[in-house]
Structure formats: C-alpha cells, structure tokens
Amino acid sequence: MKFVLASHNKKKLKEMADILGKFGIQIELLPENAPEPEENGKTFAENARIKAVSAMKFTGLPAIADDSGLCVDALGGKPGIYSARYCEGSDADRNALLLKNMQGKNNRKCYFACAICCAFPDGSFIDSFGKCEGEVLNNPKGDNGFGYDPIFYVREHKCTFGELSPQIKDEISHRAVAIRDVANKLKKYIQE
Ligand code: IMP
Secondary structure (H helix, E strand, O other): OEEEEOOOOHHHHHHHHHHHHOOOOEEEEOOOOOOOOOOOOOOHHHHHHHHHHHHHHHHOOOEEEEEEEEEEHHHOOOEHHHHHHOOOOOHHHHHHHHHHHOOOOOOOEEEEEEEEEEEOOOOOEEEEEEEEEEEEOOOOOOOOOOOOHHHEEEHHHOEEOOOOOHHHHHHHOHHHHHHHHHHHHHHHHHHO
16 A cells, blocks of 8 residues: 655655565655645644645545644643744753743643644545653753753653753653654555
C-alpha cells in the first residue's frame, strides 16, 4: 500500500518510512504544489485530520499526517497546539518565552504529544496518539533536535531531548509512540 505524508519534512518522512516500511507500507512526500490547509482544529487530533484529508484529496492517495506539540501542566496545557506559533521568531525565542512564563512555578511537569491521522479515499480514518513525559528545565541544554528539545528534561535518561542521541529520541519520543501505534493499526487494517 502506498501513502502520501502530509508534510514536506524529509526527517519526518524518514522516521515514518523506517517504521511503516517494515509493514510493507511505502510512503512519499506531499508534492510541493499541494495546498496548505488552515490548521484551525481545537486538538492535535483535529489538526492531524485536517492535514490528512487535505493531502488525501489533493493526491487521491491514502494520506498520513501528524500534529504535535508541548503541553505544560503549570500553564494549563500551553503551548499545546500552538507550540509552533507560541511567539514570532526562532525556536530559541519560543524556549525563552516558555521559561519566562514558568518563572516561579514549582510544578515543571510537561509532555510532548503527537496525534497521527490516516485518511483513506473511501472516507475511513485511523487515528493514533503518542505521549512522552518530561519536565521543563530552568535553562536550555544540548544542541540536538529542534523546537523545545533543549528545555525538555527526561528523568529516565537524566538529560534533555537536546542532549539525547537522535537514535534514542526516535525510540522514546511521542512521535515514535504514535507511529508504532499507527503501524500496528494499519497492519490490522490491511489484513482485514
Ligand atoms: P509539528 O506538528 O511538526 O508542526 O510541530 C509543532 C511544534 O511542536 C514544533 O514546531 C515544535 O515547536 C514542537 N514540537 C513537536 N515535536 C517536537 C519535538 O520532538 N521536539 C521539540 N519540539 C517539538
């Protein structure tokens, strides 16, 4: 079965292709001229579905989309679905804003969330979700990864996602959990 990934991100393609390939599922990037749908959902799952449906309609292929972000307990789940748009500027600016908003907060618990949606041309869907729990550190540490990785501390590994090797991050991340879940569901879907 061939899928289109509702993203232009080659790193995401590799991560998805590595896991889904084991199930005989091929995956390709969305053509550059595909429309960018407005991500106006209220949840990660709704935004993933909006992106998957748009890619499926444009290509006529089954489409897979993800939506992810960081949810911080002491900030009522923010930045959440607004993680990429928390403020203008760079990832470093967004990390700085988050740390400013966390000043004086004792509860540092947070989690990365990832929703994945597969949209099929017959109108059916498969939805998956993955979570990875951590704590917001006081200062950024590490140059690996992207986004909020330098301030996301993982107790089990005693370091931030920014310090963790990409191999380990790709095993334990919210995205990895969601991709494995969707792969298992797809396996069943294909067998039926
Ligand atoms: P998207 O769903 O790939 O568009 O990601 C949304 C935003 O969430 C990103 O721009 C990052 O700010 C944040 N984010 C999602 N996943 C990660 C991650 O694995 N590490 C760091 N930040 C992430």
